[in-house]
Amino acid sequence: MKDADKKRLLREMIFFRRFEDRCFEAYMERKIGGFLHLYSGQEAVATGVLDMARTGQGEKNDYVITGYRDHIHAIKTGAPAREVMAELFGKETGSSKGRGGSMHIFDASQNFMGGYALVGQPFPLAAGLAMGAKHKGTDQIAICFLGDGANNQGTFHETLNMASVWNLPVLFVCENNGYAIGTHIDRSTAQPEQYKRVDTAYNIKSSQHDGMNIETVLKEAKKAIDYVRKEQKPYFIEFMTYRFRGHSMSDAKGYRTRDEELEWEQRDPIKNFSKNLIKEGLITEQDIKAMEKEIDDEIENDIIKFAEESPEPKVEELTRYVLDDNPDPRWVGPLQK
Amino acid sequence: MAETAYWEAIRRAHDEEMARDKMVIAMGEDIGVAGGTYKATLGLYDKYGEDRVIDCPISENSYTGIGIGASMVGMRPIIEIMSINFALLALDTIVNAAAKIRYMSGGQLQCPIVMRTPGGTAHQLAAQHSARLARMFMSTSGLRVVTPRGPLDAYGMLKSAIRSNDPVIIIEHEQMYNLKEDIPEEEFFRSLEGAEVVREGTDITLIGYNYSVHLCLEAAKRLEADGISAEVVDLRALKPIDRETIRESVEKTHNVLVAxxxxxxxxxxxxxxxxxxxxxxxxxxxxxxxxxxxxxxVPYNAKLEKAAIPHADDVYQGALKVLGKI
Known part of the structure; x- marks a missing residue:
């Protein structure tokens, strides 16, 4: 990896952490409503995988889809951060024009195909995106990020089976943070090693890796993405990770011990990557402090400002986007007598 | 004009649309090699291949979801669910995904899927194969729900549904697949909206949809023998409902029955x-x-089954009741 890339990735991960921290504050200030699920702790997974995916090419991007913990996946795929924040503020300028909120960020222009609140629902949608790409003869792949909790839904089993039978180019990224909302994986899942649930059962290659180390994620994601694109087959990659905050804002984290949290905090992907870069002499502590300051300024003076100052959707437009707003009268017009 | 069975009309619409646009695909259980439980895709597997006439495993929720995902990137899947009872397994992807994705995304994405499924009571298929469930879909924002009463609409509405940019649920009926009607040989489309007066009358409006239109038509014939002129309205679409046509008819007849x-x-x-x-x-x-x-x-026993569902005689008796004749 090039030195410039290392510094860029560190900056991105710090940005993602600070972005989510600022969401937390905005939620406390009641600027953000509804449910809010923050990604802090898991940054290396989305950052690393999506750095290896095809992004930045608009409609040629790989398709990305995920669950409700979706802000960072959207931004890393290419959704402007200020639009994501505006969405959280419920504004017309938001990623989904204020109709979706935190759990439903979409940016179709970047092939970010959405965040979904039904656990496990993105599995089949992702396979369908892959089917579409394959049918059109492009070499795009679909990347589906979901947590370990989603793997106990029927859609996991049904979709992995079909993705394998039909050779669909989809990468299933399992972000195993050990908890299905507030229930530990050992208490909910007969086989806690997620990657073992797919290889013999569905004839899909799979592997498990450290999701707290950005360099590991980059290396393993590249191999998996290359495989899916080249072989036109699904792959299942599991990253062991941890969320530093609760499942959502209403979560008091009573289901896990402080010792466990401290143990995982030692593996903080940002702290450890920072340490490595300092050790390698690429960056100093002061540089990181300056970087953090610059990011905070950007978040406050650009992103939050944009979200604050943007208009809300018009109530007169409440019923837009339910159905096609400009349907062809041949299919839905007045009935010919 | 050519005499065409309901199933043949559906098959013809599939064939024409698949020949026109390679983004149109069919998905469902036993629709390919086996030719389809209702023959709606008979011969199309050989013509278009396994990538376009896709035999699905028995996984209704996820293959419907795969169709929805494919529709988000430009494909036009026609998904057959063998019985509307099984569509309950796919309610999550239909109601929570297909119906909401356009809205949740602020209009950026659309899910132009067609889901075809028979809903109705046939012959002693018992409780788990006889449900109708139209009401479940018509209560969902973001869907279109249509109920073709015969081959003309079965063909013309499926053609429109495939081309429409909205998710469309087409509710068919196991008792109607062999129903025949003359339909034009040249291509035509039937709107996914609008009720239709299928028989004019002045004394009472009988409103039906799907199979119950035929019960209304039969009852109307009997009422005519009694000197009562019944108008029959086929709703055709349950979402959105054409309230204007209903109002016009009721303002004419001043009496109404819904079957x-x-x-x-x-x-x-x-x-x-x-x-x-x-x-x-x-x-x-x-x-x-x-x-x-x-x-x-719906019970298995034939007598009980008959007693559980309405028949033309019930519509006839109901009309007499509305008019104070009994």
């Missing part, structure tokens, strides 16, 4: 009669009546 094969609570009849009360209450000369199934799971 549905489904159970009554929170159903099509409740919705239609509420609309009539809101739109033209003072045009009514009598209390509206609903003819509907008994509020029971």
């Amino acid at each position: 549905e094969e489904d159970e009554a609570p929170v159903g099509v009849g409740s919705e239609i009669i509420t609309g009539i009360i809101e739109d033209c209450f003072f045009a009514l000369d009598s209390q509206p009546v609903r003819i509907h199934a008994a509020d029971v799971p």
Whole structure:
């Protein structure tokens, strides 16, 4: 990896952490409503995988889809951060024009195909995106990020089976943070090693890796993405990770011990990557402090400002986007007598 | 014009649309090699191949979801669900995904899928193969729900549904697949909206949809023999409902009956009669009546089954009741 890339990735991960921290504050200030699920702790997974995916090419991007913990996946795929924040503020300028909120960020222009609140629902949608790409003869792949909790839904089993039978180019990224909302994986899942649930059962290659180390994620994601694109087959990659905050804002984290949290905090992907870069002499502590300051300024003076100052959707437009707003009268017009 | 069975009409629409646009695909259980439970895709596997006529495993929720995902990137999947009872397994992807993705994304994405499924009571198929469930889909924002009563609409509405940019649920009926009708040989489309007066009359309006239109037509013939002129309205679309055509008919006849094969609570009849009360209450000369199934799971025993669902005679008797003749 090039030195410039290392510094860029560190900056991105710090940005993602600070972005989510600022969401937390905005939620406390009641600027953000509804449910809010923050990604802090898991940054290396989305950052690393999506750095290896095809992004930045608009409609040629790989398709990305995920669950409700979706802000960072959207931004890393290419959704402007200020639009994501505006969405959280419920504004017309938001990623989904204020109709979706935190759990439903979409940016179709970047092939970010959405965040979904039904656990496990993105599995089949992702396979369908892959089917579409394959049918059109492009070499795009679909990347589906979901947590370990989603793997106990029927859609996991049904979709992995079909993705394998039909050779669909989809990468299933399992972000195993050990908890299905507030229930530990050992208490909910007969086989806690997620990657073992797919290889013999569905004839899909799979592997498990450290999701707290950005360099590991980059290396393993590249191999998996290359495989899916080249072989036109699904792959299942599991990253062991941890969320530093609760499942959502209403979560008091009573289901896990402080010792466990401290143990995982030692593996903080940002702290450890920072340490490595300092050790390698690429960056100093002061540089990181300056970087953090610059990011905070950007978040406050650009992103939050944009979200604050943007208009809300018009109530007169409440019923837009339910159905096609400009349907062809041949299919839905007045009935010919 | 060519005499065409309901199933042949559906097959023809598939064939023409698949020949025109390679983004149109068919998905479902046993629709390919086996030719389809209702023959709706007979021969198309050989013509278009396994990538376009896709035999699915018995995983309704996820293959419907895969179709929805494919539709988000430009494909036009026609998904057959063998029985509407099994569509309950796919409710999550239909109701929570297909119906909401356009809205949740602020209009950025659309899900132009067609889901075809028969809903109705056939011959002693018992409780888990006899449900109607139209009411479940018509209560969901973001869907279109249509109920072709014969080959003309079965062909023309499927053609429109494939080209429409909205998710469309087409509710068919196991008793109608062999129903025949003359339909034009040249290509045509039938709107996914709009009720239709299928028989004109002046004394009472009989409203039906899907199979119950035929019960209404049969009852209308018997009423005619009694000197009563019944108008029959086919709703055609349950979402959105064409309230204007209903109002015009009720303002003409001043009496109304709604026939549905489904159970009554929170159903099509409740919705239609509420609309009539809101739109033209003072045009009514009598209390509206609903003819509907008994509020029971459909029984296996033939006698019990017959007693559970409405027949043309029930519509006839209901009409006489509305008009104060009995």
